[in-house]
Amino acid sequence: xxxxxxxxxxxxxxxxxxxxxxxxxxxxxxxxxxxxxxxxxxxxxxxxxxxxxxxxxxxxxxxxxxxxxxxxxxxxxxxxxxxxxxxxxxxxxxxxxxxxxxxxxxxxxxxxxxxxxxxxxxxxxxxxxxxxxxxxxxxxxxxxxxxxxxxxxxxxxxxxxxxxxxxxxxxxxxxxxxxxxxxxxxxxxxxxxxxxxxxxxxxxxxxxxxxxxxxxxxxxxxxxxxxxxxxxxxxxxxxxxxxxxxxxxxxxxxxxxxxxxxxxxxxxxxxxxxxxxxxxxxxxxxxxxxxxxxxxxxxxxxxxxxxxxxxxxxxxxxxxxxxxxxxxxxxxxxxx
Amino acid sequence: xxxxxxxxxxxxxxxxxxxxxxxxxxxxxxxxxxxxxxxxxxxxxxxxxxxxxxxxxxxxxxxxxxxxxxxxxxxxxxxxxxxxxxxxxxxxxxxxxxxxxxxxxxxxxxxxxxxxxxxxxxxxxxxxxxxxxxxxxxxxxxxxxxxxxxxxxxxxxxxxxxxxxxxxxxxxxxxxxxxxxxxxxxxxxxxxxxxxxxxxxxxxxxxxxxxxxxxxxxxxxxxxxxxxxxxxxxxxxxxxxxxxxxxxxxxxxxxxxxxxxxxxxxxxxxxxxxxxxxxxxxxxxxxxxxxxxxxxxxxxxxxxxxxxxxxxxxxxxxxxxxxxxxxxxxxxxxxx
DNA sequence: AATTCGCTGGCAATCGATTACACACGCGGA
DNA sequence: TCCGCGTGTGTAATCGATTGCCAGCGAATT
Numbered sequence: 001x002x003x004x005x006x007x008x009x010x011x012x013x014x015x016x017x018x019x020x021x022x023x024x025x026x027x028x029x030x031x032x033x034x035x036x037x038x039x040x041x042x043x044x045x046x047x048x049x050x051x052x053x054x055x056x057x058x059x060x061x062x063x064x065x066x067x068x069x070x071x072x073x074x075x076x077x078x079x080x081x082x083x084x085x086x087x088x089x090x091x092x093x094x095x096x097x098x099x100x101x102x103x104x105x106x107x108x109x110x111x112x113x114x115x116x117x118x119x120x121x122x123x124x125x126x127x128x129x130x131x132x133x134x135x136x137x138x139x140x141x142x143x144x145x146x147x148x149x150x151x152x153x154x155x156x157x158x159x160x161x162x163x164x165x166x167x168x169x170x171x172x173x174x175x176x177x178x179x180x181x182x183x184x185x186x187x188x189x190x191x192x193x194x195x196x197x198x199x200x201x202x203x204x205x206x207x208x209x210x211x212x213x214x215x216x217x218x219x220x221x222x223x224x225x226x227x228x229x230x231x232x233x234x235x236x237x238x239x240x241x242x243x244x245x246x247x248x249x250x251x252x253x254x255x256x257x258x259x260x261x262x263x264x265x266x267x268x269x270x271x272x273x274x275x276x277x278x279x280x281x282x283x284x285x286x287x288x289x290x291x292x293x294x295x296x297x298x299x300x301x302x303x304x305x306x307x308x309x310x311x312x313x314x315x316x317x318x319x320x321x322x323x324x325x326x327x328x329x330x331x332x333x334x335x336x
Numbered sequence: 337x338x339x340x341x342x343x344x345x346x347x348x349x350x351x352x353x354x355x356x357x358x359x360x361x362x363x364x365x366x367x368x369x370x371x372x373x374x375x376x377x378x379x380x381x382x383x384x385x386x387x388x389x390x391x392x393x394x395x396x397x398x399x400x401x402x403x404x405x406x407x408x409x410x411x412x413x414x415x416x417x418x419x420x421x422x423x424x425x426x427x428x429x430x431x432x433x434x435x436x437x438x439x440x441x442x443x444x445x446x447x448x449x450x451x452x453x454x455x456x457x458x459x460x461x462x463x464x465x466x467x468x469x470x471x472x473x474x475x476x477x478x479x480x481x482x483x484x485x486x487x488x489x490x491x492x493x494x495x496x497x498x499x500x501x502x503x504x505x506x507x508x509x510x511x512x513x514x515x516x517x518x519x520x521x522x523x524x525x526x527x528x529x530x531x532x533x534x535x536x537x538x539x540x541x542x543x544x545x546x547x548x549x550x551x552x553x554x555x556x557x558x559x560x561x562x563x564x565x566x567x568x569x570x571x572x573x574x575x576x577x578x579x580x581x582x583x584x585x586x587x588x589x590x591x592x593x594x595x596x597x598x599x600x601x602x603x604x605x606x607x608x609x610x611x612x613x614x615x616x617x618x619x620x621x622x623x624x625x626x627x628x629x630x631x632x633x634x635x636x637x638x639x640x641x642x643x644x645x646x647x648x649x650x651x652x653x654x655x656x657x658x659x660x661x662x663x664x665x666x667x668x669x670x671x672x
Numbered sequence: 673a674a675t676t677c678g679c680t681g682g683c684a685a686t687c688g689a690t691t692a693c694a695c696a697c698g699c700g701g702a
Numbered sequence: 703t704c705c706g707c708g709t710g711t712g713t714a715a716t717c718g719a720t721t722g723c724c725a726g727c728g729a730a731t732t
Contacts, residue, residue, distance in 0.1 A: 018690080052395075054688080061388070352682045363720080370680085385718085389719045
């Protein structure tokens with residue numbers, strides 16, 4: 001398929017392949033008339049370097065791999081889109097993998113990416129501890145940056161938001177709206193985001209004197225279904241808090257929906273908050289107050305870190321970049 | 337990075353690299369004791385073939401490229417996930433590109449994929465005519481199958497749903513629910529889906545004696561915003577039809593939302609239907625009646641066609657596989 | 673006993689680019 | 703005149719795997 005090679009260009013321009021390579025990829029000086037002749041020949045023949053051959057020689061593929069827990073989650077989709085965009089600016093390609101929220105397939109995907117000689121890996125690990133070995137092992141071989149979530153026991157670059165600070169603004173906001181008690185609808189504490197958001201919620205609920213309690217801490221997974229079920233459990237349990245703080249938007253969407261079907265007023269009876277600011281939060285009934293994740297900036301930082309790491313690989317301290325997200329206030333909470 | 341090579345294994349097993357290659361990839365017979373020795377050596381050294389080197393030699397990368405108009409659209413996300421899944425079964429990788437709904441970047445992406453020696457390409461072209469040259473050119477070089485949408489003027493494989501038949505079931509359904517007039521909220525007719533859905537709507541509205549009209553045909557793009565705006569225009573125009581048939585779920589979600597904010601009862605005053613059955617249709621208020629796209633089967637077919645094409649490349653007739661989708665009835669339409 | 677055949681395994685070419693090394697040439701200084 | 707040096711180009715090795723062709727060997731055939 002790859003018809004025209006560097007040898008063809010060399011023949012046509014009447015020079016050696018070495019010169020062609022130098023003229024095009026510009027490693028060393030080439031006299032300007034020869035360079036022009038080579039470029040002309042290349043243009044006429046429609047020559048393009050074969051990235052495979054180049055990759056074999058220089059062991060660099062201009063491709064970065066990305067592994068996300070689930071491409072179904074619109075938050076990760078947004079992240080992927082942002083990463084693609086950021087890479088495009090550098091002329092790099094994206095090899096995308098879905099871990100299906102399973103550490104084993106995640107490990108397989110990481111290995112596959114390593115074998116394929118990607119230049120670097122961006123991963124949002126699906127599990128806080130079970131993902132550690134694979135991430136660790138991969139990070140020893142390649143530049144790697146963790147996105148959004150990170151695993152314990154490794155020291156790699158990481159970019160994400162400050163979950164604790166975000167939770168502070170959430171709690172502050174519902175408190176200002178009159179909430180004196182709140183439930184936390186989260187995901188099991190198997191990864192860093194889950195842990196930090198939960199911890200942030202507890203800490204700041206305490207700070208603002210918002211009542212919480214174990215019976216008001218419901219941990220499942222990041223899905224609409226779980227949000228619906230959790231509200232069911234709360235409603236059945238007798239006492240309902242003033243606010244439902246959710247660990248992500250999917251849970252919050254489920255919660256709002258369940259409230260509706262049970263006739264629980266939002267925000268009149270309970271205020272509800274989400275996290276991520278995926279597109280569909282606007283469409284909920286009522287539109288969801290949530291924490292906006294700056295996916296664009298997260299992606300840019302990640303790509304930059306990866307580029308840095310590719311430069312001087314050896315002894316560089318790992319960077320942890322935590323962006324402080326903004327609260328987006330909509331109608332699922334009370335203001336003033 | 338790629339530490340252990342076939343030569344290391346050969347040395348350790350006391351054979352030549354040729355034998356190692358044959359023992360592992362099994363091109364030709366190797367006596368069983370030698371094969372065992374080689375496998376042992378490979379295992380001990382942790383050897384894995386270098387896909388780059390292999391690709392250079394055999395010019396096959398076990399990677400397929402996919403280009404979608406926008407990864408933001410959950411329908412395409414679902415499609416991507418399904419394709420990834422289907423490829424995984426074949427031990428192939430996915431190189432994903434986003435065309436940002438722009439034929440020029442789409443063309444660039446296609447070229448990039450060709451240069452990278454992917455084994456085949458799956459594309460959902462973003463424009464019915466402007467995408468043609470790039471798709472055509474690409475199809476001449478590589479196995480290519482179009483998904484969901486297709487461009488005019490080429491003869492490549494295609495897999496998608498029968499949009500006309502789908503529209504028939506939609507119109508039949510709202511008619512059965514009492515609709516005697518209907519508006520069509522679609523996207524500008526710049527691609528096949530848009531055209532066919534629109535044509536199907538008109539044809540079957542006519543068949544069922546459902547009133548339509550140019551003032552009730554609103555064409556914009558596939559987005560929530562457009563759905564909202566279109567309903568605004570309809571409401572302002574004076575006369576509202578009995579049903580809003582939308583060309584995709586995003587438009588329908590916007591339409592439903594706009595109806596809500598304007599106090600137009602759904603389905604009491606107007607019935608609303610979507611198309612694609614993305615996850616969030618369940619969450620709308622009311623949940624949306626829509627056409628379910630069998631993404632799993634579409635992806636499976638596409639991957640199968642690609643595999644076929646890779647086998648006997650030359651003279652094979654292009655296949656057009658149209659699956660007939662099912663209507664999913666929820667609460668945004670009236671039943672019986 | 674000589675020839676042929678089948679089966680295994682090794683040698684070396686090959687894929688297409690990059691690059692270390694060598695070489696040719698021209699020019700200036702000793 | 704000779705040497706040294708810089709510049710620009712060519713030669714060939716290299717990346718790591720696959721594979722066409724050939725050689726050796728034992729068994730089978732004549």
